[in-house]
Amino acid sequence: MAIKSISSDNNSVMEVLLRNFERLTPTERKPARILLDNYPMEGLVTIAQFAKKAKVSGPTVLRLVAKLGFARYPEFQNKLRQELQARLETPVQKTPKQAKKSVRSHDFIAEFSDTVCQNIKKSFxxxxxxxxxxxxxxxxxxxxxxxxxxxxxxxxxxxxxxxxxxxxxxxxxxxxxxxxxxxxxxxxxxxxxxxxxxxxxxxxxxxxxxxxxxxxxxxxxxxxxxxxxxxxxxxxxxxxxxxxxxxxxxxxxxxxxxxxxxxxxxxxxxxxxxxxxxxxxxxxxxxxx
Amino acid sequence: MAIKSISSDNNSVMEVLLRNFERLTPTERKPARILLDNYPMEGLVTIAQFAKKAKVSGPTVLRLVAKLGFARYPEFQNKLRQELQARLETPVQKTPKQAKKSVRSHDFIAEFSDTVCQNIKKSFxxxxxxxxxxxxxxxxxxxxxxxxxxxxxxxxxxxxxxxxxxxxxxxxxxxxxxxxxxxxxxxxxxxxxxxxxxxxxxxxxxxxxxxxxxxxxxxxxxxxxxxxxxxxxxxxxxxxxxxxxxxxxxxxxxxxxxxxxxxxxxxxxxxxxxxxxxxxxxxxxxxxx
DNA sequence: GGTAGATTGTAATGAATATTACAATCTATG
DNA sequence: CATAGATTGTAATATTCATTACAATCTACC
Missing domain, CATH: 3.40.50.10490 (Glucose-6-phosphate isomerase like protein; domain 1)
Incomplete structure (x- = not known):
């Protein structure tokens, strides 16, 4: 009997995972939890690494991924990368504690773009x-x-x-x-x-x-x-x-x-x-x- | 002569890249730009994919990575994943992204100026x-x-x-x-x-x-x-x-x-x-x- | 104009990876 | 307790990958 995939729509992997968690076998749930715990980074490593962390075998990871609707492991990874990218683009990027050792040029560039953005915001x-x-x-x-x-x-x-x-x-x-x-x-x-x-x-x-x-x-x-x-x-x-x-x-x-x-x-x-x-x-x- | 790596400290890969950009050869800059443009997702794919996107050969990508201070490609990827994880943990997770009900004029204006400002910031x-x-x-x-x-x-x-x-x-x-x-x-x-x-x-x-x-x-x-x-x-x-x-x-x-x-x-x-x-x-x- | 050094790509190699087949193990039910 | 069906791991295999050696090309300098 063919393995029936849980979902084929384009929801986020996490949603699919949560919604169908109970349909997973006990051992499949281990890597699933690891993934949810550390979403989505854990899915971006090799099967071997993932399996080792979850203390299961490689094929189990592969079966989990198959149940999530991916025929191949790299496909699954691509989807995760895609989601991650979308997620990174939306918020205003953190411009954190960048030490003050940065050169003057850096400041000038930042100042310039800040001013221009303020112009736009204020104008509008x-x-x-x-x-x-x-x-x-x-x-x-x-x-x-x-x-x-x-x-x-x-x-x-x-x-x-x-x-x-x-x-x-x-x-x-x-x-x-x-x-x-x-x-x-x-x-x-x-x-x-x-x-x-x-x-x-x-x-x-x-x-x-x-x-x-x-x-x-x-x-x-x-x-x-x-x-x-x-x-x-x-x-x-x-x-x-x-x-x-x-x-x-x-x-x-x-x-x-x-x-x-x-x-x-x-x-x-x-x-x-x-x-x-x-x-x-x-x-x-x-x-x- | 051994390739001298640009840095071995634990700054973010992006910083190292920006600070030492001029020390890269012309061809090495292509994948560097691709990476900066789409940081850090582009570094999480295989060398072959990365190289193809930047229109250079695999070894060039590898030489870039070496100059950034990584002896092996997987090391480089681990660093990127590590950075990414740190970045994902700090901020409040979700940016619910305003459900797309009727976009009122006000919203449209704000959205437009926000996007433009983000373009400027990200570009710079x-x-x-x-x-x-x-x-x-x-x-x-x-x-x-x-x-x-x-x-x-x-x-x-x-x-x-x-x-x-x-x-x-x-x-x-x-x-x-x-x-x-x-x-x-x-x-x-x-x-x-x-x-x-x-x-x-x-x-x-x-x-x-x-x-x-x-x-x-x-x-x-x-x-x-x-x-x-x-x-x-x-x-x-x-x-x-x-x-x-x-x-x-x-x-x-x-x-x-x-x-x-x-x-x-x-x-x-x-x-x-x-x-x-x-x-x-x-x-x-x-x-x- | 020629040559040394730097730069870049090609192709070969060995290592690591995903994937499959199958055997071992577990679980539930009569 | 026996056994069918589901679950899981082991080991073999084929694929993809990173890495290296080397040749071709470009560039700068004499």
């Missing part, structure tokens, strides 16, 4: 959920054209947003750096179109002026700026204030980037049905080149 | 300080020209880096999207020039090919990639592995961005005297327009 805490929802909803309406524009350094953010947004929906434009072309773009802007502006210090006059002209054309202005607020804030319909400080001579755009990614994520989720088709079609086009 | 923890120092030093040498190139989405990262790097030092070029111009750029590349490549999945053939051609021209390749490693990793002189996962259909480039900003910050600090003059002159030029 201050953003009203309603603003995000509202902007996301507007972006989901493909009737309204979207124009993205940024300053000397932030035009990169605009471009990043543009690339992804354009993958998601049509009717999106990135207004390039040369302000000589801006007049043309302004002509195209219709009422209720969305103009997304990135402006952090030092605020650029030309961007401010573009925004106010777009406003006159009836556009809705969405502003991404820093904690000192671009002058555009006073005319914008939606303002996102992001933290930009860093232990550096340069401001950090990381929080801005994160918000862009968040909005893209939400938008993609909300419009998944439409987006999926568009992405599929896009994929096909890529293939054919 | 795995980057050997020596790599950052070494790259920063190279970037400080204005004799070596710097070329930046990125893929479909990551060219934005290249551009961000370019903008700031160019403010700091001369002799920097951003290679644009149109691959038709790449042949010309290749002609200019001289021995010891730096080619900084951004390549995250899905990896682009044209970027890979550009990198290998640049290598033939004698350039030093610096790669920014994700946890799955671009194929360029095998020919790059320096590889930075960043975490890109996010609760989204899109990968997150935030960790990459943060590393760029960090390198820029460090570079600016290190070369402050030269940089200051350049920035002052630049400021004057802006005023006059």
């Amino acid at each position: 805490k201050n953003i009203p959920v309603s603003e995000i929802n509202s902007v996301t909803q507007s972006l989901g309406n493909t009737q309204q054209a979207v124009y993205l524009i940024g300053g000397r350094y932030t035009f990169v953010m605009a471009e990043h947003f543009y690339l992804h947004l354009h993958a998601i929906r049509p009717n999106v434009s990135h207004i390039d750096r040369q302000s000589s072309t801006w007049a043309d773009h302004l002509l195209d802007i219709k009422k209720n179109d969305l103009v997304i502006v990135f402006d952090i210090r030092r605020y650029q006059d030309d961007i401010v002026s573009f925004a106010s002209k777009a406003l006159k054309m009836g556009a809705k202005i969405i502003l991404f700026t820093d904690q000192w607020l671009s002058p555009i804030a006073s005319i914008a319909h939606h303002v996102f204030t992001l933290q930009t400080k860093a232990p550096s001579n340069w401001d950090s755009s990381t929080a801005i980037m994160t918000l862009i990614d968040l909005i893209l994520a939400k938008l993609t989720k909300d419009l998944w049905l439409e987006v999926k088709d568009r992405l599929d079609a896009r994929e096909e086009n890529f293939q054919s080149f | 923890k795995n980057i050997p300080v020596s790599e950052i120092n070494s790259v920063t030093q190279s970037l400080g040498n204005t004799q070596q020209a710097v070329y930046l190139i990125g893929g479909r989405y990551t060219f934005v990262m290249a551009e961000h880096f370019y903008l700031h790097l160019h403010a700091i030092r001369p002799n920097v070029s951003h290679i644009d999207r149109q691959s038709s111009t790449w042949a010309d750029h290749l002609l200019d590349i001289k021995k010891n020039d730096l080619v900084i490549v951004f390549d995250i999945r899905r990896y682009q053939d044209d970027i890979v090919s550009f990198a290998s051609k640049a290598l033939k021209m004698g350039a030093k390749i610096i790669l920014f990639t994700d946890q799955w490693l671009s194929p360029i990793a095998s020919i790059a002189h320096h590889v930075f592995t960043l975490q890109t996962k996010a609760p989204s259909n899109w990968d997150s480039s935030t960790a990459i961005m943060t590393l760029i900003d960090l390198i820029l910050a460090k570079l600016t600090k290190d070369l402050w005297l030269e940089v200051k003059d350049r920035l002052d002159a630049r400021e004057e030029n802006f005023q006059s327009f």
Whole structure:
């Protein structure tokens, strides 16, 4: 008669073990207890070591593993490793007593990443959920054209947003750096179109002026700026204030980037049905080149 | 001559690895990176599996392990298991992981920023300080020209880096999207020039090919990639592995961005005297327009 | 351009491992 | 107490593994 395995689903090994403990034979329970006692490390050693610790024979261990639904011992180990990995990833890794002998470079790196993370956390805490929802909803309406524009350094953010947004929906434009072309773009802007502006210090006059002209054309202005607020804030319909400080001579755009990614994520989720088709079609086009 | 082991004390394997990363040979660094990326699970598989994942030979893995102070592979694994066990015992066991009932907007925002921050922290923890120092030093040498190139989405990262790097030092070029111009750029590349490549999945053939051609021209390749490693990793002189996962259909480039900003910050600090003059002159030029 | 030293992979070897077949032992029931 | 069926261990086997020796390749320096 074939050995009937206890479970074939993908619960954790521990659950399966506990739930079916009474179906194990007395000797099989010994290694089972050892494993539970020291879960899951004990399962990551060789059969011989495991068997010795539990004071049973190798084949008994193997029969236990078989009853847990694994045809081979290495399979069982892979499952355990997999679980362990998942478990290690979730919590904030312990950053323990790392002696102070660590070099300055180490401190600098840690300080830098801490500051950036604080920026993100603090920025997000201050953003009203309603603003995000509202902007996301507007972006989901493909009737309204979207124009993205940024300053000397932030035009990169605009471009990043543009690339992804354009993958998601049509009717999106990135207004390039040369302000000589801006007049043309302004002509195209219709009422209720969305103009997304990135402006952090030092605020650029030309961007401010573009925004106010777009406003006159009836556009809705969405502003991404820093904690000192671009002058555009006073005319914008939606303002996102992001933290930009860093232990550096340069401001950090990381929080801005994160918000862009968040909005893209939400938008993609909300419009998944439409987006999926568009992405599929896009994929096909890529293939054919 | 006997192989001198790096350490025989009882620090964690990861510490030893990070502290002595620069003493490893190029090929030995590949499995080292894999291990750091997925610490310590990757060290618990067989040499063959480990070697395959890192795309090196078994003996190379063995030599790495030897340099870390272990005479035999199983010894190394025992140490890892031991560390892992200690780590699992201390904290409160479960991180129940918020049942996935309706994810409200608030939760979504928090989850998103948490993930991004974890990406940054995890990425930075795995980057050997020596790599950052070494790259920063190279970037400080204005004799070596710097070329930046990125893929479909990551060219934005290249551009961000370019903008700031160019403010700091001369002799920097951003290679644009149109691959038709790449042949010309290749002609200019001289021995010891730096080619900084951004390549995250899905990896682009044209970027890979550009990198290998640049290598033939004698350039030093610096790669920014994700946890799955671009194929360029095998020919790059320096590889930075960043975490890109996010609760989204899109990968997150935030960790990459943060590393760029960090390198820029460090570079600016290190070369402050030269940089200051350049920035002052630049400021004057802006005023006059 | 050539050569010594370092680096890396290939292939062979022996050791350790998982797995199987089967015998020994135990347990329950008539 | 006898015996069938379940349980467990022993020993043999085939597989996989770590390890080593050595050849090929690369790199730096003269």
